[in-house]
């Protein structure tokens with residue numbers, strides 16, 4: 001039985017364990033404690049999935065609760081993947097800000113996941129990477 005919560009912020013070690021156990025940690029700065037802490041601290045919408053005391057899923061977002069929700073990280077523990085937890089986390093993320101569109105950047109391994117569950121691809125999306133400068 002999986003429980004879902006949007007009223008708790010996972011601790012640093014709990015989150016670290018999940019990012020590693022989901023493989024998302026390979027693409028996030030989890031070795032930089034200050035940066036990873038800031039990611040957890042400044043997200044203003046975090047939906048989590050729990051198997052008892054074990055954190056098994058997370059949707060970590062920045063939202064204005066009115067226009068746009070940026071889904072920065074979606075991760076499910078490998079032992080719990082393909083059981084609908086990712087979809088339920090997204091459903092609850094959308095429900096927390098029902099008028100906001102949900103934006104994200106897919107990891108290569110999840111490129112086929114998002115269209116499969118109903119996301120649309122927009123060719124007019126643009127990114128200025130942290131190492132890029134406005135010209």
Ligand SMILES: CC(C)(COP(=O)(O)OP(=O)(O)OC[C@H]1O[C@@H](n2cnc3c(N)ncnc32)[C@H](O)[C@@H]1OP(=O)(O)O)[C@@H](O)C(=O)NCCC(=O)NCCS
Nearest residue numbers: 024074075076081082083084085086087106107110112113
């Ligand atoms: C991507 C991820 C979040 C999906 O979560 P999940 O709980 O395993 O997925 P769900 O159970 O909600 O899957 C829902 C549907 O998508 C399918 N699906 C799951 N992962 C998929 C993938 N990588 N590619 C295509 N389809 C996928 C499932 O089979 C299921 O299909 P169905 O509804 O037709 O039966 C999870 O695999 C994960 O944490 N991956 C590693 C981290 C990562 O890449 N995160 C994404 C960052 S953008």
